[in-house]
Amino acid sequence: MPLRTRRSLIDLDDLAIEELDEIFSRTAAFEERRPEPRLAHTACVNIFFEPSTRTFTSFNLAQLRLGADVVNLTPTDMSYLTKGESIEDTVLTLSAMGVAVLVVRHPVEHYPEQLAKHFDGHVVNAGDGAHAHPTQGLLDLYTLLQDFGSLHGRCIAIVGDVLHSRVAHSVMAGLRRLESDVVLVGPNGFVPSEYATGGVRVERELDAVLPEVDAVMLLRIQRERLTTMPIAQDDYVARYRLDARRLSLLKSDALVLHPGPYNRGVELDDSVFRFPGWRYRQQVLHGVSVRMAVLDLLVNGT
Amino acid sequence: MPLRTRRSLIDLDDLAIEELDEIFSRTAAFEERRPEPRLAHTACVNIFFEPSTRTFTSFNLAQLRLGADVVNLTPTDMSYLTKGESIEDTVLTLSAMGVAVLVVRHPVEHYPEQLAKHFDGHVVNAGDGAHAHPTQGLLDLYTLLQDFGSLHGRCIAIVGDVLHSRVAHSVMAGLRRLESDVVLVGPNGFVPSEYATGGVRVERELDAVLPEVDAVMLLRIQRERLTTMPIAQDDYVARYRLDARRLSLLKSDALVLHPGPYNRGVELDDSVFRFPGWRYRQQVLHGVSVRMAVLDLLVNGT
């Protein structure tokens, strides 16, 4: 699909490899110099049906830095909920109003995709249930590329609750696209064996994996999506928490990433924050510029 | 009243005919070309005590497109509710802060008018109970004028819960001002006979009215303002829902409008969306530019 006809970003694996390259190249440009107001007179509406600090703030800043007109709607503001209108009709209305970009987070999977069918402008998925979170995936890839230059032949471990993590689903697709090997590590309830296909391996024990990987991407346990824990938290901590001992098993130039928010003491302890390859701050920083690049690509094309 | 001394817009029938003309002429100008930032350094505060998607977003976009400084207050943010201050004193405070425009929606009728007494700047009524919603009325008139050029001698039907509809009340005043005939259609509980005065007729059966009118303005049943339904919903649907059969009774160039949000299956069915005279999208689009025109007129005068 040629770049200028792309309307929405629902999942990372929708993007052509040339589009990935273009996004990363614009991300770098936006970080190097103060951007032109390339979204001036462009109306962006953000609707977050789930709480969010970092993704919400990050999209707002990306839009404001590009000079967009920004309106934030919260579900309690939205009249359709009390007046019987369907969300599809609300979205149709925003289209008619000339809103160019709709950023949506929703607990129901494929909800943003459904909205995109009714919306004339560009829908950006800011996280839908356990399905996808493409801009988080993009910022993770960009962060890895900043250190590694290329992901070809690298081996990246994703550790924890892959099953319920929209971040993991989005980044896996991207890592494979960029020809990285992927190792998913976690207990069966978090990493079903069926995930093993193509360049993706499944492992149960973290210690065995650490010496061979170039980067570890830690995941938060998605308690809000779990009815029961598939593993006792003490067991999880014992087998998967990244701590000083496990960090010492890594290659000296390995990276550690986390999409945030992290739960100190559960999937990591404070020794991670002193590890030279800890890249959380860079991920967050790149998050704003990657989102600027995505918005710019969708609205202005190539 | 000369234009430059008008302070607030509480109801559509406050506007002189020259002011109506001026608003419509600016609306057209704002749609033709990218507007100058005529509200630069002008502080606008929006307070919506009732949920709103389209009016809230529309006012925000109108303000941002004109370069205003925009602050949205939600009732839960407002300290007076917990600290014992009266809303009048809060409004006086916003005046002192240099806020130039206050856009207010409130479930209590005449609430914006009360606030205007305490506010040095301009109050725009964004809907007060069942009383008035002047900017919605203006956008409806503008939409009709785009097709008809003039409303003189036209006949416009307003169908449904006129009694509880602030939109109907505002648009009726405007239609009469522009010398259109008005037919109100609905059961007694929605359209009391007393509405019939001057150029306004009251009819009970929609089918008899459709062949003679130039436009039909549908209303939503305002469930949130009703304690009991004056008519069973099945009856309402049978007698008043605009569907394919009823559309066929209309003149071929008749228009159909709806202020939104609409309840599919109740006051209309999906055949309306395929009717060539369906103008909902145009209404929404004009809604932003009409509000820009109102704000510009209030703040900058003629």
Next chain:
Amino acid sequence: MPLRTRRSLIDLDDLAIEELDEIFSRTAAFEERRPEPRLAHTACVNIFFEPSTRTFTSFNLAQLRLGADVVNLTPTDMSYLTKGESIEDTVLTLSAMGVAVLVVRHPVEHYPEQLAKHFDGHVVNAGDGAHAHPTQGLLDLYTLLQDFGSLHGRCIAIVGDVLHSRVAHSVMAGLRRLESDVVLVGPNGFVPSEYATGGVRVERELDAVLPEVDAVMLLRIQRERLTTMPIAQDDYVARYRLDARRLSLLKSDALVLHPGPYNRGVELDDSVFRFPGWRYRQQVLHGVSVRMAVLDLLVNGT
């Protein structure tokens, strides 16, 4: 501490006397002419954990007038509350995102100070429990200075619930810094005797104090921070409410200030609004410009 290294504003007594002067001089400049966008491309995030109308709106307008990129987070939006992240880590994340200014109101004393330890940018305390509200203190001082030129040797009464008032605590520090005498007036439960030190006196009866003071600063009873009232409201009104009789005891050019929101009938009656020295509107007006000056000083230095 030299001005350009000041990072945050937690309490008014942190400020060097030269910084106070600089803030007041910029406040005056911002009121005289339309300001340059000195915060262009500067990201400001406002987090209000307590309801606020005037302080919230005032900070928003100050930021927008200086051209900042403004994001408002409300506690319900903030994912850390549901996802187990500490607020410190959230703040660290906002730092990483390039947020330059964090304006925080919180019911817990010293909360903004704690956040400032984790935040790379500038934290401005917008009120923390009963502890401090430095920008309110600054606008009070600025308002007094507009009338008096200097506060040296002036005598200012602060009347009411000093104990629970963050405003009183901030303004007392500032008045002493500018060499004004301070008289605290109220019952023991609101004005403990221990407040009397240096140039600060404690008095129990308002009538005796009024003839000698140059200004009266009234306080609201902070019901939301009181478990029991230390004095019956009728008694309070009888002994401390500023009314026509008490106003007549004041010097003819005395000033009356109130941080707002005020409770008519409790700490003041309507005769105060007609008193020539009533400065509430000026306080609110200066509130926006003082906050512009604080933000400009923190971000751009001297």
